[in-house]
Amino acid sequence: SRSINLAVIPGDGIGQEVVSQGLKVLSAVLPQDVKLETREYDLGARRWHRTGETLPEVELEQLKGHDAILLGAIGDPSVPSGVLERGLLLKLRFAFDHYVNLRPSKLFPHTASPLAGRPDIDFVVVREGTEGPYTGNGGSLRTGTPAEVATEVSVNTAYGVERVVRDAYERAKARPRKKLTLVHKNNVLVHAGHMWKKIFDKVGEEYPEVTTDYLHVDAATIFFVTQPERFDVIVTDNLFGDILTDLAAAVTGGIGLAASGNINPTGAFPSMFEPVHGSAPDIAGQGKADPTATVLSVALLLRHLGHDSEAIRIEEAVAADLAERAGAPARTTEEIGDALAVRVAS
Amino acid sequence: SRSINLAVIPGDGIGQEVVSQGLKVLSAVLPQDVKLETREYDLGARRWHRTGETLPEVELEQLKGHDAILLGAIGDPSVPSGVLERGLLLKLRFAFDHYVNLRPSKLFPHTASPLAGRPDIDFVVVREGTEGPYTGNGGSLRTGTPAEVATEVSVNTAYGVERVVRDAYERAKARPRKKLTLVHKNNVLVHAGHMWKKIFDKVGEEYPEVTTDYLHVDAATIFFVTQPERFDVIVTDNLFGDILTDLAAAVTGGIGLAASGNINPTGAFPSMFEPVHGSAPDIAGQGKADPTATVLSVALLLRHLGHDSEAIRIEEAVAADLAERAGAPARTTEEIGDALAVRVAS
Ligand SMILES: CC(C)[C@H](C(=O)O)[C@@H](O)C(=O)O
Numbered sequence: 001s002r003s004i005n006l007a008v009i010p011g012d013g014i015g016q017e018v019v020s021q022g023l024k025v026l027s028a029v030l031p032q033d034v035k036l037e038t039r040e041y042d043l044g045a046r047r048w049h050r051t052g053e054t055l056p057e058v059e060l061e062q063l064k065g066h067d068a069i070l071l072g073a074i075g076d077p078s079v080p081s082g083v084l085e086r087g088l089l090l091k092l093r094f095a096f097d098h099y100v101n102l103r104p105s106k107l108f109p110h111t112a113s114p115l116a117g118r119p120d121i122d123f124v125v126v127r128e129g130t131e132g133p134y135t136g137n138g139g140s141l142r143t144g145t146p147a148e149v150a151t152e153v154s155v156n157t158a159y160g161v162e163r164v165v166r167d168a169y170e171r172a173k174a175r176p177r178k179k180l181t182l183v184h185k186n187n188v189l190v191h192a193g194h195m196w197k198k199i200f201d202k203v204g205e206e207y208p209e210v211t212t213d214y215l216h217v218d219a220a221t222i223f224f225v226t227q228p229e230r231f232d233v234i235v236t237d238n239l240f241g242d243i244l245t246d247l248a249a250a251v252t253g254g255i256g257l258a259a260s261g262n263i264n265p266t267g268a269f270p271s272m273f274e275p276v277h278g279s280a281p282d283i284a285g286q287g288k289a290d291p292t293a294t295v296l297s298v299a300l301l302l303r304h305l306g307h308d309s310e311a312i313r314i315e316e317a318v319a320a321d322l323a324e325r326a327g328a329p330a331r332t333t334e335e336i337g338d339a340l341a342v343r344v345a346s
Numbered sequence: 347s348r349s350i351n352l353a354v355i356p357g358d359g360i361g362q363e364v365v366s367q368g369l370k371v372l373s374a375v376l377p378q379d380v381k382l383e384t385r386e387y388d389l390g391a392r393r394w395h396r397t398g399e400t401l402p403e404v405e406l407e408q409l410k411g412h413d414a415i416l417l418g419a420i421g422d423p424s425v426p427s428g429v430l431e432r433g434l435l436l437k438l439r440f441a442f443d444h445y446v447n448l449r450p451s452k453l454f455p456h457t458a459s460p461l462a463g464r465p466d467i468d469f470v471v472v473r474e475g476t477e478g479p480y481t482g483n484g485g486s487l488r489t490g491t492p493a494e495v496a497t498e499v500s501v502n503t504a505y506g507v508e509r510v511v512r513d514a515y516e517r518a519k520a521r522p523r524k525k526l527t528l529v530h531k532n533n534v535l536v537h538a539g540h541m542w543k544k545i546f547d548k549v550g551e552e553y554p555e556v557t558t559d560y561l562h563v564d565a566a567t568i569f570f571v572t573q574p575e576r577f578d579v580i581v582t583d584n585l586f587g588d589i590l591t592d593l594a595a596a597v598t599g600g601i602g603l604a605a606s607g608n609i610n611p612t613g614a615f616p617s618m619f620e621p622v623h624g625s626a627p628d629i630a631g632q633g634k635a636d637p638t639a640t641v642l643s644v645a646l647l648l649r650h651l652g653h654d655s656e657a658i659r660i661e662e663a664v665a666a667d668l669a670e671r672a673g674a675p676a677r678t679t680e681e682i683g684d685a686l687a688v689r690v691a692s
């Protein structure tokens with residue numbers, strides 16, 4: 001489409017800084033005839049302190065009207081742990097049925113990484129985004145007493161697993177290596193694990209061209225470090241995906257480069273794009289944050305909206321910028337954003 | 347005590363091979379006047395195929411009579427996933443109330459590791475062993491249909507959390523750096539996570555000399571790769587501990603060196619020692635398995651039984667052996683066991 005109506009949620013900590021650079025690069029990459037409209041939503045820690053609100057219904061409704069959402073980061077130590085995460089970030093993922101949480105990992109040449117010199121790392125994690133241990137099910141009995149019992153219930157439905165597994169097969173099929181790995185822990189979490197495995201095998205019958213593999217989550221973490229080039233597409237549950245994608249970032253270019261999309265493939269609700277990193281309050285406001293993860297999230301956003309060539313331009317600009325970065329003095333958030341904006345425009 | 351009455355469960359795959367070497371080193375290190383009695387238990391995949399049994403009551407009773415248990419590895423692809431894990435390995439951990447699952451990680455000099463050249467990695471994970479997502483709670487409704495719902499319930503009690511947290515504080519207090527990190531995911535798993543954090547803080551008041559820290563599990567995986575020297579003692583739940591300790595092995599000397607103890611600190615039941623690695627059916631019977639993790643588990647066993655100087659002799663022998671290994675041709679399982687036995691005896 002020739003216009004993009006974007007919702008922007010800068011959020012907390014470094015969120016504002018990185019989102020500014022993301023928008024700068026987005027404006028620079030778009031052709032003249034694509035109209036970009038943005039509307040900023042004031043959500044996050046400051047809003048909560050001011051009004052006690054995390055995500056009011058009226059704003060949830062308004063957000064539905066956008067083509068996509070760009071989010072910076074959510075969370076601040078001044079807010080009790082969980083309030084903003086559950087009340088805002090996860091609320092959006094659940095309300096907008098973002099069942100595909102897409103997290104690509106790629107080791108760019110010249111990147112500082114404990115595994116540098118292994119250029120073949122290029123995989124994508126398809127993390128389920130609307131079920132598993134993230135549903136908020138569970139509770140606590142006799143809270144605060146020595147007899148307290150606290151439970152967390154991981155809820156998994158065939159409906160929810162099937163759709164994300166199918167999405168992952170489609171992505172694997174479209175890639176040169178056509179390989180899909182299921183990660184779970186079905187030797188311990190037998191109820192959910194066996195259901196995931198059964199559905200994974202069943203859907204796989206429709207994709208004879210895709211090679212499949214199963215790994216327990218603990219074994220997968222080992223391979224992320226010792227043999228990451230073995231992975232192509234990974235599909236996994238909400239919690240394992242959370243853990244594995246931070247690890248993936250650590251073994252590739254670091255959390256400063258990890259992009260993500262919270263995608264509703266049906267288009268029923270807007271999809272949301274955000275860096276994998278958090279709000280990093282310790283470095284907020286100092287121009288130290290790397291906006292690259294946000295810029296790469298903008299590339300995912302563009303691809304989702306069908307602007308493939310602009311997405312590729314951003315990814316190439318990032319690769320070129322990282323190559324120049326090696327050995328050079330550290331730049332500020334804004335300097336990196338400026339450099340990327342210049343590259344994508346030219 | 348001047349005698350050790352040991353139960354031995356070699357189990358599956360490489361279990362038999364590595365346990366033989368562990369016992370060889372154990373015999374070699376013990377002074378003449380310590381009588382070692384061992385009894386082998388035929389449990390695991392072969393037994394299950396033969397009789398359908400995983401761990402009969404009578405053997406569970408017999409196992410109670412030993413001072414400790416040495417276990418090789420459990421699990422085989424010919425047995426449905428979960429049957430032996432839940433019916434044997436986890437059954438033992440739960441029946442014998444092994445609430446402290448102790449997993450030290452240390453980067454020995456000269457070890458091949460993606461993080462080689464960073465000699466200060468020396469931490470221990472205290473993984474809760476009797477609760478959390480490992481309880482087997484949960485189930486599946488309308489199994490095998492498109493309307494299936496499968497749940498896994500993580501059960502956490504103040505009783506269970508308090509005792510393992512206290513154990514971890516004691517261990518931290520006894521170490522030079524006196525630092526304890528709680529790893530959980532309390533911004534999402536708010537019920538269990540907040541209880542863990544509250545108990546962690548409360549028990550901490552009794553240990554003013556211990557410095558504390560909290561990390562979300564996803565952030566912890568990043569630090570395991572980028573900054574593992576920041577950790578001293580880590581306390582965490584059963585599932586996070588499972589994942590983190592495999593990762594810890596990967597960033598130090600590999601899974602071939604990772605030892606563990608399933609400990610009941612009260613002495614009410616025998617504690618059980620095992621390598622962190624699995625049964626590795628792909629290399630079983632070929633003399634390729636590294637028995638070092640089992641030998642280091644024997645050192646943990648000896649320390650648990652009060653034979654500290656023998657435990658230290660084993661650890662020193664392993665360090666010396668690893669130093670010699672660098673650049674040398676690969677040795678067989680037995681050759682490594684022989685070399686370690688010679689070293690500890692001399
Ligand atoms: C902030 C937190 C709720 C979130 C998650 O656990 O999903 C984050 O870690 C992520 O990976 O996007």
Ligand SMILES: CC(C)[C@H](C(=O)O)[C@@H](O)C(=O)O
Pocket residue numbers: 187188218420421431435436588622
């Ligand atoms: C085999 C499996 C049940 C076990 C676990 O998950 O605890 C293993 O991975 C371990 O870490 O000892």
